[in-house]
Amino acid sequence: MRLEARHLRVLCAIADAGSLRKAAVQLGMTQPAITAGLQRIEAALGGPAFLRNADGCRPTPLGQFLVARGRNLLAEMDSLLEAAVGLAADGEHRQLRVGCTPSHVTAGWLERLRSLAPETDVVLHVDNSARTLMGLLDQRQLDVAYLYENEGWSMPPSTRVARRTVMVREPQSVAIASGDPLADAENVTLTDLADSSWVINSSGDDEAAHIRRVCAAAGFTPRLVNIGDIPTSRELIVRGHCIAVCQPTSVPREDLAVRRMAGDPFGVHLFLAWRRDSVWEPLVPAAFDFLVQEYVEGAGRNPEYGKWLSDNPAATA
Secondary structure, X not given: OOOOHHHHHHHHHHHHHOOHHHHHHHHOOOHHHHHHXXXXXXXXXXXXXXXXXXXXXXXXXXXXXHHHHHHHHHHHHHHHHHHHHHHHHHOOOOEEEEEEOOOOOHHHHXXXXXXXXXXXXXXXXXXXXXXXXXXXXXXXXXXXXXXXXXOOOOOOOOOOEEEEEEEEEEEOEEEEEOOOHHHHOOOOOHHHHOOOEEEEOOOOOOHHHHHHHHHHHOOOOOEEEEOOOHHHHHHHHHOOOOEEEEOOOOOOEOOEEEEEOOOOOOEEEEEEEEEOXXXXXXXXXXXHHHHHHHHHHHHHHOHHHHHHHHHOHHHEO
């Protein structure tokens, strides 16, 4: 007997329900039928997947392995079926599914992508986590994505996903209150910020570890404050309670200064990723060019960074 999706659903149902009787009800089967099915599965595997007693069923190490792997496989199959049903319902109508971490390029790049496929819905998915978006690419739930990696950390490669660098190293800036003496200082060093509280967002990738790693190299341990929403973070910064590492394209305001740090201690790798088997792969070169154009044109939102980028044209691809 070959192990099939229906067998995995039986195993997962038994693990969830904790008994053959409850699992049978959940699956719309009789208890004798689910018992016979489990016996066939175990005979094919060569060992018990569950220990049965008066209190119900408890998975063995073999059962735990099958259930854990089976859940992932079933989720992927359900996603595949959902996508296939959607394509069948739409006929010739297709979607270009785009992922992006928060960035100044998002709106403009989306408009440019729509010009590449005017008869197609361009669907945007924004997430703080590049790791999450890469997972969606790997699972065929996105076609293309604009992503980042903090310096010193990289995502595991996937044979199903191709990549192309936008910037090898984007130097990160620091956001501080405009009333802070450092806002007008000629030079801001990392050690100048050693006594500050640093705002982080745990929904991003490796942010806390990235800041700790860089600050440790400068000889101090940063005090980190985890804030999940942008308005609260901004309010804490403008009132002088915290600082934050930020994108160099961030826009300074009357109450908020955005400064580059001497030596650019924080760096981020920016890149475009896409599914190798996506029907949209022929559009990737144009999508990449549009992304770079949007990035360069938007960099001037921060005059200090815009000047740096114009003085260093080789920084972008």
